[in-house]
Each structure stands twice: as structure tokens, then as C-alpha cells.
Amino acid sequence: SQKIEQNSEALNIQEGKTATLTCNYTNYSPAYLQWYRQDPGRGPVFLLLIRENEKEKRKERLKVTFDTTLKQSLFHITASQPADSATYLCALGWLNDMRFGAGTRLTVKP
Amino acid sequence: GAVVSQHPSWVICKSGTSVKIECRSLDFQATTMFWYRQFPKQSLMLMATSNEGSKATYEQGVEKDKFLINHASLTLSTLTVTSAHPEDSSFYICSARNGVSNQPQHFGDGTRLSIL
Numbered sequence: 104s105q106k107i108e109q110n111s112e113a114l115n116i117q118e119g120k121t122a123t124l125t126c127n128y129t130n131y132s133p134a135y136l137q138w139y140r141q142d143p144g145r146g147p148v149f150l151l152l153i154r155e156n157e158k159e160k161r162k163e164r165l166k167v168t169f170d171t172t173l174k175q176s177l178f179h180i181t182a183s184q185p186a187d188s189a190t191y192l193c194a195l196g197w198l199n200d201m202r203f204g205a206g207t208r209l210t211v212k213p
Numbered sequence: 214g215a216v217v218s219q220h221p222s223w224v225i226c227k228s229g230t231s232v233k234i235e236c237r238s239l240d241f242q243a244t245t246m247f248w249y250r251q252f253p254k255q256s257l258m259l260m261a262t263s264n265e266g267s268k269a270t271y272e273q274g275v276e277k278d279k280f281l282i283n284h285a286s287l288t289l290s291t292l293t294v295t296s297a298h299p300e301d302s303s304f305y306i307c308s309a310r311n312g313v314s315n316q317p318q319h320f321g322d323g324t325r326l327s328i329l
Contacts, residue, residue, distance in 0.1 A: 112254070135315045146219070146306050146320030147257070154315065192257070199245070199314050205256040 105130040107204040122180040126193035133195035183211045219321025234292045236307030243309030246290040251304045
């Protein structure tokens with residue numbers, strides 16, 4: 104069956120450290136992958152997109168990798184801050200379809 | 214840019230009532246709009262995809278007569294939950310996209326629907 108699994112439901116780290124979130128998938132062949140941030144009671148906000156032929160993308164303190172052999176994407180937040188605390192969703196996409204993972208709730212402690 | 218407004222943000226109503234939720238793209242033309250349902254601590258579940266001027270495409274298991282979707286213009290889509298019951302209580306979120314499939318989806322802030 105098709106699955107999108109985000110490493111853990113919750114991740115707690117200390118301010119200043121690098122947060123690494125994992126998105127694994129099975130029985131999908133996505134053409135691209137997107138990461139979103141969702142705050143409680145709000146809609147998701149787009150962060151980064153990476154295509155299947157790209158290995159890595161960066162945007163300020165954010166970095167995404169995409170390994171189609173391992174069927175995995177890693178999402179890194181360097182120099183994390185308490186304001187980075189939120190739920191992060193990965194989404195796999197192809198043609199006109201996109202499916203979301205359940206998300207990882209990140210808490211950055213001061 | 215790329216702002217999506219969803220209204221109302223929350224609604225409480227009696228069982229049997231029909232509820233309409235609006236989703237507007239304020240500063241771009243949304244060729245495609247999506248409606249999701251989200252339960253606490255769970256993923257966004259796609260309910261339907263709509264293209265302007267066309268009938269919506271519903272996901273398997275979503276009753277099209279229960280959840281009526283209209284995408285009458287490039288800036289407005291509506292979801293009507295007909296004859297709502299307590300099991301329809303949930304967080305409903307719309308998103309809009311302009312252009313090809315790998316473009317980001319821009320989300321509204323959701324509607325919390327509570328049916329008594």
C-alpha cells in the first residue's frame with residue numbers, strides 16, 4: 104500500500120541546534136516534493152519545493168534533500184529558534200495530484 | 214502575495230443544517246482549488262479538486278451529494294456541507310494554485326465546523 108511517513112509525531116530540540124525532519128514514502132513515484140509549515144488552527148504555509156532530479160535545495164536556514172533511491176526527503180532547520188516551533192508537513196506530488204504526510208510537530212526550547 | 218481567504222473561520226450549527234464555506238484567492242487567479250479535511254494530529258485528507266468552470270473531482274469515499282463544490286470563477290470556490298450531522302464536524306481547509314501541478318498550493322486558514 105502507499106504510505107507517507109514522517110519520522111515522528113513530535114520532535115523536541117534546544118534552541119540553536121539543527122532540527123532534522125524525515126519524510127519516507129513507499130509505493131509512490133513523486134515528480135516533486137514540497138514542505139509546508141502549519142501553526143495550530145491555521146492553514147499550511149509553503150516553504151520549499153524540490154523536484155525528482157534535484158538532490159538539494161536551500162532557502163535561508165532551511166535545507167531539503169531528496170533521495171529517490173532511498174525514497175526519502177530530509178528537512179533541516181539550522182540555528183533553530185523557538186519561533187520555528189510548528190508542525191511541518193511533507194507533500195508528494197505528481198501530475199495533478201499531491202498527498203500530505205501527517206506531519207511532525209517541532210518544539211524548539213529556549 | 215498569494216493570499217487565500219477562507220470564510221467563515223468557525224461555525225456552530227444544529228444537525229440537519231446546510232453550511233457553506235467560501236474560499237477566495239485575493240491576489241491571484243486560482244485555476245485549481247482543493248478542499249481538505251483535517252482531524253486533530255492527522256494529515257490533510259484531500260476531499261476534492263476543482264478547476265474553474267468544471268465539475269469537481271471527488272476522492273474515493275467522499276460523497277459528492279453531501280459535499281457540494283462550486284468553482285464558478287478564478288477567484289472563488291465554495292464548499293457546501295448539506296444536511297450536516299455531528300460526524301461532519303471537522304476542520305475544513307481550502308487551497309488554491311495558479312498554473313502547473315508542481316506550483317505551491319496556497320492555503321486558507323481553515324473553517325472549524327461543529328455540528329450539535
